[in-house]
Amino acid sequence: MEEIVLSIIMHSGEARSYSMEAIRLAKEGNFEKAMDLIRMADEELGYAHSSQTSLIQGEAANDQIKFSLLLVHAQDHLMTTMTFKDMAVELIEVHEKLYKLEDKK
Numbered sequence: 001m002e003e004i005v006l007s008i009i010m011h012s013g014e015a016r017s018y019s020m021e022a023i024r025l026a027k028e029g030n031f032e033k034a035m036d037l038i039r040m041a042d043e044e045l046g047y048a049h050s051s052q053t054s055l056i057q058g059e060a061a062n063d064q065i066k067f068s069l070l071l072v073h074a075q076d077h078l079m080t081t082m083t084f085k086d087m088a089v090e091l092i093e094v095h096e097k098l099y100k101l102e103d104k105k
Contacts, residue, residue: 004054011051
C-alpha cells in the first residue's frame with residue numbers, strides 16, 4: 001500500500017509543478033505552452049487518480065486499508081492539486097484576456 005500512496009504523492013506533485021509552470025508561462029504570454037503543461041498536469045493527475053482508485057477498490061473488496069498520516073497526506077495532496085490545476089486554467093484564461101486587451105491599446 002505504501003507504494004500506491006507514494007505514487008499518489010509523486011504524480012500529484014508533478015501535476016502541481018506543471019500547473020505552476022503553466023501559470024508562469026501564461027504571465028509571459030506563452031499560452032500554447034502553458035496549455036501543453038496543463039495537459040501534462042492532467043495526465044499526471046490521471047495516474048494519481050488511478051492509484052487512488054486502486055485503494056478504493058481494495059477497500060470495497062474488503063481488503064484491510066491501514067490508515068496512516070502518509071495516506072491522509074496523499075489524499076490531501078491529490079485533492080489540493082486537482083483544485084490548483086483547475087484554478088491554473090482559470091488564471092491562464094485571465095492572463096490571455098489581459099494580454100489581448102493590452103495588445104489593443
